[in-house]
Amino acid sequence: MDSGSVHEAVIKSWDEDVLSSLSGLVEIPALSPAYDADWERNGHLRAAADHMRDWIASRGLPGAQCEVVQLDGHAPLLLADVPATAGATARGTVVLYGHLDKQPPLGDWSDGLGPWQAVLRDGRLYGRGAVDDGYSGYAATTALTAIQAAGGRHARAVLLLETGEESGSPDLPAYLEHLSDRLGEVSLVVCLDGGGGDYERMWLTESLRGVVQATVTVRVLETSAHSGLASGIVPSSFRVMRQLLDRVEDPVTGEVTVPEMNVPIPEERRAEAEALAALEPGAAERRYRLVEGMRAASDDDVELILNNTWRPTLSVIGAAGLPDPAVAGAVLRASTSLRLSFRTPPTVDAEVARAALVKTLTSEVPYGAQVEVGDFLLLNGWQAPVTAPWLAAALEEIGDQVFGEPCRRIGIGGGIPFMEMLSRRYPNAQFVVTGALGADSNMHVPDEWLNIEFAEQVTEAVAHILDAHARD
Template structure:
């Protein structure tokens, strides 16, 4: 195994880096941000380029682009075992679709022009998560070049992750029968808290979102004439929102949104809190004297991963200040987004939220709930003992430290699809996404040092898959 470090480092300084640079140059935006994606062809080109790159390195491998009517394509690959390895296959997943450009890139940087600066590759899609395909295949190629036996390696890379992965379950059903029973599911679109070890994501929250509209009039009226008589839609909205969450603490008041305390993860939470300390409280640019909702690191971790939270994403019915006039507005609408912890049934939670908002409405106003979306959170099953041991050993060798567990507050609804498709396969949930990566924002970047080390860890774990199946 000594040679793989040298091989991987050379790849990330050469052919792998160049491939990822070429990917950055493609404005392969998600279909939501590029409605003419079929005509423009960037998503298709992204998977075609990736398939071509893979075929050049694995002539015996199968790289197939799958299409379904009305859906963006996916790339499926299958690399035969080498060196007589008889173990279960390794499986990898990621995505090639990207967030839009956004404004505010630093001088000399941009979304579609790859730039290496201070050990980072800048450009849209580097860390979220174009790197993952090239890292996974670089890890496998390093084993082959070093003459190290490895099992079969399979994967599926989609192009619709940034808008909810519509069709992924169907594509998985198409591809899964030929993939067998993977030794692990390498989901490489997740986060880190530092760059000094491998991070494994244990859980992610689910989501309940919808538009809430309050109507009190069919047409606006003069506030000087009707003010004091006609109820304000804003006042009604405020009263309804106070039923959902406590404005003083931010805590959600709907019991159905809360799980039982995750006692089985308590040791991991405490270890994470001890490692991160106050950094978990101070990584945001608070305005003025704004204070966080928690000052204890453990409470902060739980509040952002195992507690529900309500955010207000958008509003309508409110004119801009410079356009305001002396009117009582007919309506106020807000887009609400609840982050719902794992182990909570989000359908049941939404029904409780709906009842809370539509029962005994203040002033008898008309309440409308629309554009409803909900999906459950995810709590990964325990790792197989061999996988836990292998990950810790690889992390110690490469980073000098064992792996750490983290708990995410965001949502990736597709994980349940993998769990249903491969019910006996453990999850290796990892990635490169930290605060400095700036995913979805200007100056998205990838730490080349960290991804090089993570690639070596992946190679070592693949090679450690037990022979002969379980």
């Protein structure tokens, strides 16, 4: 395959075809089902899938079939099936994965920007879903067309774009079962929902943490009471909640103390953390806009990286029963509810962790208060298999020819549910989890943006990986 031709085809496609269509996708308010109870009636998820389907169909890939699949009661999924090129039919199926659903706007965007407004500015495309990860379907399709334009090869490629990733991918197991016969023997998975620490090199996700989320409610009264009359007699629900939180997290260090949520850190992962820390000292802390005087959880870069990738952490991400301070009256509230989100190490069993959490929070509750733990979201983590020689060689070539810097491996503190599902179903497949996300891309928060040049390089890298896979 001619590398120069691949580069030219990728740049041409992004300039002439991708950016205009991706901008249209950004403008569709395709909120993930968890954030839009009326998603089916509103039709935005289906509109996003149809928009992407029509664009892929217009690319002219020989023999390609593209359809929106929608099982009853499930958010739609876009499937594009591209036949193998000559000489690559025996290499099985490549699954190229991304998602079309989006996070909510989440706050005020900067002047001139908005979540459903595509804005091109200084080599960036702003808008919700631009980098997380509406670009992925365009990158995957463009990589396939570039391969064919440059005389390269690729195995049968199946592009799967779901519409529930931001909700924890609850519908994916049903779709994988429904499509299992059509997928065939999957030998390579390329996920474009990842990224890394900068825009200078290709980043490969080596591991992903899992998730255990639950809503915990502490109830002390049938109805709320005047705080002046009831305090000192009735323990506050918040004080009971605070004691329960101290059971699962050290309030000083932040260490999660539930044994079932902790694992030994593999030595090779510690070595990777040390290499990453040495690459750019202080980067882990600089990525986030700490308020003046605030310090990170540790002064040791390696420990910060391991905290974020191989240790469990707790974030309180929601609350109920607490009025706004401006309208808070003198009331001892009947109950307090908190939404707890534990990020768990890659090898922790989410169901085992859930059971341990419930037992810890509901046993011997202070003062006999009522405690409810429910509304669970459980996701297992994932770690990549050993890299095959053909893939290692391709990655080295990509570092030299596409980025001019060696590829780097990184653990990610977040999760991609599809990876764990596919690794269980296809244990012999190779996995490449990469993408255009950067630490400052503002995914999930206001002013989300895509680095266009970096996305083009990622597209080019995917083309080289698919060609190398077809020739192995």
